[in-house]
Amino acid sequence: MALKKITVKASRGYDILIGGGLLxxxxxxxxxxxxxxxxxxxxxxxxxxxxxxxxxxxxKSAGFSVxxxxxxxxxxxxSSYTLNAIYDFLxxxxxxxxxxxxxxxxxxxxxxxxxxxxxxxxxxxxxQIPTSLLAQVDSSVGGKTAIDLPSGKNLVxxxxxxxxxxxxxxxxxxxxxxxxxxxxxxxxxYGMIKSKSLFELLERHDSLGIRGVLEDVIYECVSxxxxxxxxxxxxxxxxxxxxFGHTLGHAIxxxxxxxxxxxxxxxxxxxxxxxxxxxxxxxxxxxxxxxxTACLERYGLNAEVAFTPYELAKAALNDKKRxxxxxxxxxCKDAGKSEVIKMSTNEFILLLS
Amino acid sequence: MALKKITVKASRGYDILIGGGLLxxxxxxxxxxxxxxxxxxxxxxxxxxxxxxxxxxxxKSAGFSVxxxxxxxxxxxxSSYTLNAIYDFLxxxxxxxxxxxxxxxxxxxxxxxxxxxxxxxxxxxxxQIPTSLLAQVDSSVGGKTAIDLPSGKNLVxxxxxxxxxxxxxxxxxxxxxxxxxxxxxxxxxYGMIKSKSLFELLERHDSLGIRGVLEDVIYECVSxxxxxxxxxxxxxxxxxxxxFGHTLGHAIxxxxxxxxxxxxxxxxxxxxxxxxxxxxxxxxxxxxxxxxTACLERYGLNAEVAFTPYELAKAALNDKKRxxxxxxxxxCKDAGKSEVIKMSTNEFILLLS
Numbered sequence: 285m286a287l288k289k290i291t292v293k294a295s296r297g298y299d300i301l302i303g304g305g306l307l308x309x310x311x312x313x314x315x316x317x318x319x320x321x322x323x324x325x326x327x328x329x330x331x332x333x334x335x336x337x338x339x340x341x342x343x344k345s346a347g348f349s350v351x352x353x354x355x356x357x358x359x360x361x362x363s364s365y366t367l368n369a370i371y372d373f374l375x376x377x378x379x380x381x382x383x384x385x386x387x388x389x390x391x392x393x394x395x396x397x398x399x400x401x402x403x404x405x406x407x408x409x410x411x412q413i414p415t416s417l418l419a420q421v422d423s424s425v426g427g428k429t430a431i432d433l434p435s436g437k438n439l440v441x442x443x444x445x446x447x448x449x450x451x452x453x454x455x456x457x458x459x460x461x462x463x464x465x466x467x468x469x470x471x472x473x474y475g476m477i478k479s480k481s482l483f484e485l486l487e488r489h490d491s492l493g494i495r496g497v498l499e500d501v502i503y504e505c506v507s508x509x510x511x512x513x514x515x516x517x518x519x520x521x522x523x524x525x526x527x528f529g530h531t532l533g534h535a536i537x538x539x540x541x542x543x544x545x546x547x548x549x550x551x552x553x554x555x556x557x558x559x560x561x562x563x564x565x566x567x568x569x570x571x572x573x574x575x576x577t578a579c580l581e582r583y584g585l586n587a588e589v590a591f592t593p594y595e596l597a598k599a600a601l602n603d604k605k606r607x608x609x610x611x612x613x614x615x616c617k618d619a620g621k622s623e624v625i626k627m628s629t630n631e632f633i634l635l636l637s
Numbered sequence: 638m639a640l641k642k643i644t645v646k647a648s649r650g651y652d653i654l655i656g657g658g659l660l661x662x663x664x665x666x667x668x669x670x671x672x673x674x675x676x677x678x679x680x681x682x683x684x685x686x687x688x689x690x691x692x693x694x695x696x697k698s699a700g701f702s703v704x705x706x707x708x709x710x711x712x713x714x715x716s717s718y719t720l721n722a723i724y725d726f727l728x729x730x731x732x733x734x735x736x737x738x739x740x741x742x743x744x745x746x747x748x749x750x751x752x753x754x755x756x757x758x759x760x761x762x763x764x765q766i767p768t769s770l771l772a773q774v775d776s777s778v779g780g781k782t783a784i785d786l787p788s789g790k791n792l793v794x795x796x797x798x799x800x801x802x803x804x805x806x807x808x809x810x811x812x813x814x815x816x817x818x819x820x821x822x823x824x825x826x827y828g829m830i831k832s833k834s835l836f837e838l839l840e841r842h843d844s845l846g847i848r849g850v851l852e853d854v855i856y857e858c859v860s861x862x863x864x865x866x867x868x869x870x871x872x873x874x875x876x877x878x879x880x881f882g883h884t885l886g887h888a889i890x891x892x893x894x895x896x897x898x899x900x901x902x903x904x905x906x907x908x909x910x911x912x913x914x915x916x917x918x919x920x921x922x923x924x925x926x927x928x929x930t931a932c933l934e935r936y937g938l939n940a941e942v943a944f945t946p947y948e949l950a951k952a953a954l955n956d957k958k959r960x961x962x963x964x965x966x967x968x969c970k971d972a973g974k975s976e977v978i979k980m981s982t983n984e985f986i987l988l989l990s
Contacts, residue, residue, distance in 0.1 A: 364721050371717075375788040378955070403756065406781065406794040406872070428759065435728040441759040442795060519759070602731070 288503050292425070292510045294517050296445045300425060300506055302499060306452040307413070310339055311346035317448035318409050320384035322349045324374055326397035327388040328357040331415055334458050339388060339413070351377045359542050362392045362432045364440075370400040384409040384447070390416035390463070391423040391547070395441070398429030402444030411448045415455040417467025418548060421474070421505035422526075424449050426513040436602070437534060437542065443518055451506070453499055462546070465491055468583045469548025473555060474505045476576065477528045478512075480620030483579070490582045524624045528614040529555030532636075535599040536589055545587060552585040557593045561635050562615040567625070569618040597636035601629050641856050645778070645863045647870050649798045653778060653859055655852060659805040660766070663692055664699035670801035671762050673737035675702045677727055679750035680741040681710040684768055687811050692741060692766070704730045712895050715745045715785045717793075723753040737762040737800070743769035743816070744776040744900070748791070751782030755797030764801045768808040770820025771901060774827070774858035775879075777802050779866040789955070790887060790895065796871055804859070806852055815899070818844055821936045822901025826908060827858045829929065830881045831865075833973030836932070843935045877977045881967040882908030885989075888952040889942055898940060905938040910946045914988050915968040920978070922971040950989035954982050 288302040301313060314323070323343055327336055332354045340350045353373040355361050374385075387397035387410060394412050401410035414424035430441030456464065468491065475483030482504050485497070494501065509526065516522040533554030536545060545553075559576050562568040580586050591599075601611070611632055616622045627635070641655040654666060667676070676696055680689055685707045693703045706726040708714050727738075740750035740763060747765050754763035767777035783794030809817065821844065828836030835857050838850070847854065862879065869875040886907030889898060898906075912929050915921040933939050944952075954964070964985055969975045980988070 364717065364724075368717050371786055371793055372788065375786055375792060399756075403752075403793050403795055405792060406783065406796055430759065433724055433728055435725065439728060439758060440724055440756050442756055443759055 286499070288499065290503070290506055290510050292445070293514050294427060294445045296447075298445060298447050298449065300449040300451065300510065302451040302453065302503055302506065304452065304454045304499070306450050307335060307338055307455070308342065310342040310413070310450065311348065313448065313450055314343070314384075314411060315346065317411065318384045320348075320382060320409060322351075322379065322383040323386050324377060324379050324383065325350060325352040325386045325388055326370060326393060326400065327352065327354055328361065328390075328393055329354055330357040331389040331393065335388060335415060335455065339386065351379075357392070359392055359432070362396050362430070364431060364433075366396060367400060367431050370396065371404060374400065374404050379404070379408070381405045381408050384411060386411050386413060387424075387446075388413045388415065389419070390414065391419045394419050394424050395428075395430045395438070398427075398444060398446065399431055399441055402429050402442035407444060409447045410444075411450065412446045413450045413452070415452075416459055417456055417464055417502075418470055420451045420453070420456075420502055421467060422470045422509065424451070425506055425509045426523075427517070428519070432542075436538060451502065453502060456498065461491075465584050466546045466548030468494070469552045469585050471501060471505055472576075472579060472583070472585070473526075473528050473551065474508050476555065476616045476619060477525045477614070477622035478508045478620060479504060480618075483619040487575070487579050487582070491584065494583075521624070524612050525614055525622050528616065528622055529558060531600045531611075531613065532557050532593070532596045535596040536591065539591060539596070539599055545589065549585060549587040552580050553587055553589050554596075556580065557596070557636070558613065559616060561593060565635060567615050567617070572616065572618060575619065593636040594633070597633050601632070639852070641852065643856070643859055643863050645798070646867050647780060647798045649800075651798060651800050651802070653802040653804065653863065655804045655806065655856055655859065657805065657807045657852070659803050660688060660691055660808070661695065663695040663766070663803060664701065666801065666803055667696070667737070667764060668699065670764065671737045673701075673735060673762060675704075675732065675736040676739050677730060677732050677736065678703060678705040678739045678741055679723060679746060679753065680705065680707055681714065681743075681746055682707055683710040684742040684746065688741060688768060688808060692739065704732075710742075710745070712745055712785070715749050715783075717784060717786075720749060720753060720784050723749065724757060727753065727757050732757070732761070734758050734761050737764060739764050739766060740777075740799075741766045741768065742772070743767065744772045747772050747777050748781075748783045748794070751780075751797060751799065752784055752794055755782050755795035760797060762800045763797075764803060765799045766803045766805070768805075769812055770809055770817055770855075771823055773804045773806070773809075773855055774820060775823045775862065777804070778859055778862045779876075780870070781872070785895075789891060804855065806855060809851065814844075818937050819899045819901030821847070822905045822933075822938055824854060824858055825929075825932060825936070825938070826879075826881055826904065827861050829908065829969045829972060830878045830967070830975035831861045831973060832857060833971075836972040840928070840932050840935070844937065847936075874977070877965050878967055878975050880965075881969065881975055882911060884953045884964075884966065885910050885946070885949045888949040889944065892944060892949070892952055898942065902938060902940040905933050906940055906942050907949075909933065910949070910989070911966065912969060914946060918988060920968050920970070925969065925971060928972065946989040947986070950986050954985070
């Protein structure tokens with residue numbers, strides 16, 4: 285079994301392991317990362333039947349004790365209601381500061397289980413075991429944890445680094461195609477902001493062909509993310525690049541109540557809109573919008589939305605990324621080259637008008 | 638106006654200002670500590686009428702914008718319910734990552750407002766303005782924030798250092814006597830664990846006389862706390878000394894549903910019980926239990942509880958301080974000299990039997 289490893293040097297350093305079949309030897313990898321004797325698996329009702337038992341068996345045969353909390357899948361679970369249920373579960377199972385949470389699932393599981401670990405007893409260890417492409421290339425790395433509020437996504441959270449990220453690429457075999465496509469939205473984002481070679485590889489493939497080189501693609505995305513997180517763990521500079529397409533993308537998700545369009549599709553629209561606006565204002569190389577649009581189309585990420593860029597820009601200003609009266613916008617000057625531009629909210633509205 | 642200053646060198650350094658009348662010039666001190674233009678005051682219905690307007694006026698005349706959230710006073714408010722109400726309030730008032738939370742009130746306000754600041758948008762600045770003796774000498778310093786769960790106190794929280802702690806000792810003039818007495822429980826704790834001279838000063842005074850030297854007493858307590866926090870910000874060693882009397886004290890609070898006895902009285906009983914047990918086992922200087930008991934009595938802190946030490950020890954083992962199968966117990970070898978002793982849960986039960 286091929287095994288790739290990336291080490292993140294954050295406030296607390298940790299390894300990211302990437303490979304097919306890693307879950308089979310989960311306990312072994314965990315032993316090296318944490319001292320815990322008890323593990324609390326947090327997962328959802330899609331993932332639990334697929335990998336919950338497998339994980340628990342691996343841990344139990346290694347002599348650990350395991351408890352498991354399963355909540356309904358989907359973004360609606362990323363709420364204070366589920367969070368409180370997780371707290372109660374941890375407390376009822378006498379989980380202590382020397383135990384460890386395992387976040388087994390996609391982005392929702394990783395975000396809420398990570399936030400529970402960040403705050404239960406003022407912070408306990410946790411390990412990310414992402415099972416969706418989106419979580420594997422993006423949300424499981426970097427220590428951003430969160431829940432949603434009724435008024436917006438990710439409005440409550442913490443920076444809390446995991447002790448280990450275990451990416452078993454075999455779990456993608458059971459991922460429904462629509463979620464796979466969705467994750468490719470973030471993959472294309474990495475190409476756009478930091479890796480010309482990744483973007484060009486994506487331009488040559490499609491959603492079927494890309495599966496043949498998936499481990500390399502994931503490795504490249506995670507490497508970019510790890511480097512960006514190391515440079516700016518607490519999201520006040522470089523890390524903002526990862527938000528490319530997200531300001532407008534989040535606005536789309538919000539205006540459709542997080543049910544109308546998936547995250548990957550929303551940020552795909554966001555990337556296209558901001559790139560088009562930037563190209564119109566000569567902030568971006570001529571023709572990049574067309575290249576991006578063509579690339580997105582290859583992966584079925586060419587959704588249309590019922591909102592104008594202007595409407596979305598207005599909506600985005602209620603988002604958390606509005607820093608007082610100045611905001612930070614990410615634009616790509618060319619494929620693989622991005623920058624943070626600081627502008628007033630008025631300039632932002634104008635840019636999108 | 639005399640002004641005392643202590644600087645805490647934690648992961649994020651900050652000043653603690655101590656003096657009578659500091660609230661009158663609150664805005665001036667805040668300007669130096671944070672860049673915020675907007676302040677969100679979090680307070681309770683006891684404190685708001687006394688100091689809420691005063692604080693808001695000071696800020697408004699300095700050109701800041703201010704919003705204020707008031708919740709019912711008392712430990713019952715330190716809940717996920719109030720926390721969610723604070724999140725909604727911050728979101729409705731468009732509070733951003735460049736704004737600042739002001740925690741105006743006692744320990745409950747400081748803990749929950751601090752935790753809201755630690756987690757709203759993954760952490761924003763906050764300033765502690767403690768108005769009770771307990772909060773001034775203890776909970777406002779050190780960055781421990783928390784809420785309670787139905788199953789236990791402070792079970793959810795974060796380490797999040799304030800940007801400034803503003804201790805206006807004049808606010809103690811409006812503090813009901815019973816809360817003043819309650820805070821003296823923690824003051825006596827500081828004497829016991831770290832300062833023979835403070836303990837001896839307390840032995841010479843009573844709850845009336847001590848008011849004449851209060852600023853010095855608060856300064857001494859805060860200095861001890863600041864030094865301990867600097868040595869061990871994340872509570873894995875030295876900082877545990879601050880828990881002297883708290884393991885049993887928390888058990889008492891829990892077994893009386895947090896309504897039967899105040900925090901200061903509960904830890905007073907806890908200090909007495911653990912010291913007696915330690916003296917019986919020759920871990921503590923002969924006669925210290927009598928000295929401590931006499932000192933507590935001078936301040937009306939000689940409560941009796943309906944539980945035996947053994948019963949409390951059993952209850953305490955469900956507390957968060959149970960680290961796997963070994964626990965940490967704080968004992969004072971003599972007045973002003975404390976140490977952390979690691980023992981098994983069995984040894985702990987035996988010690989208290």
